[in-house]
Amino acid sequence: MxxxxxxxxxxxxxxxxxxxxxxxxxxxxxxxxxxxxxxxxxxxxxxxxxxxxxxxxxxxxxxxxxxxxxxxxxxxxxxxxxxxxxxxxxxSISVGIFFSIDCDFKVKGYTNSDSGGCPDTRRSVFGYYFYIGNSLVSRKSKKRRVMAKSSTKAEYRALALVGCEAL
Known part of the structure; x- marks a missing residue:
């Protein structure tokens, strides 16, 4: 292992x-x-x-x-x-990704954004996770190229990017 x-x-x-x-x-x-x-x-x-x-x-x-x-x-x-x-x-040696045999095939996505999360550049950091049933199938965390003027704007940008990724 x-x-x-x-x-x-x-x-x-x-x-x-x-x-x-x-x-x-x-x-x-x-x-x-x-x-x-x-x-x-x-x-x-x-x-x-x-x-x-x-x-x-x-x-x-x-x-x-x-x-x-x-x-x-x-x-x-x-x-x-x-x-x-x-x-x-x-x-936490026994923790990891679990792929269930019983799957309802519903796609669920979660996102979060941190306005000004990088202390050096003050750029926001966003991330997302996608699940099919209870199994994680995709994830990403990335620092934005531009600085968001508000936390609400950072959240909306993260949601828009996750929406594009889900399609």
């Missing part, structure tokens, strides 16, 4: 698991969070593995996508974010 190999190969993991993938008290800011890593290859390899795992663990996609922004200039704070995701994986 890829998750256990990632956790076993990572010598930086402490034994205590976490129950969330990110600290929600404060966001990391690109320009002022921590000291640059002397060797960023550890961070980049770990991020590659975590991004691979988001295909079967969609709950990681927001956290991994957020930390992916900092591949060009990683710091010790972002490496701590990666460690937290690994701790979460250790505590």
């Amino acid at each position: 890829e998750i256990t190999r990632t956790i076993d190969k990572s010598a930086i993991l402490t034994p205590k698991p976490c129950f969330t993938t990110m600290e929600y008290a404060g966001k990391l800011i690109y320009s002022s969070s921590g000291k640059p890593l002397p060797d960023p290859s550890l961070y980049r390899r770990l991020m590659g593995k975590l991004l691979y795992l988001t295909h079967t663990r969609p709950g990681l996609s927001v956290s991994a996508g957020y930390l992916e922004q900092f591949l060009s200039n990683p710091t010790n704070m972002y490496l701590e974010g990666d460690k937290r995701i690994l701790k979460y994986l250790k505590g």
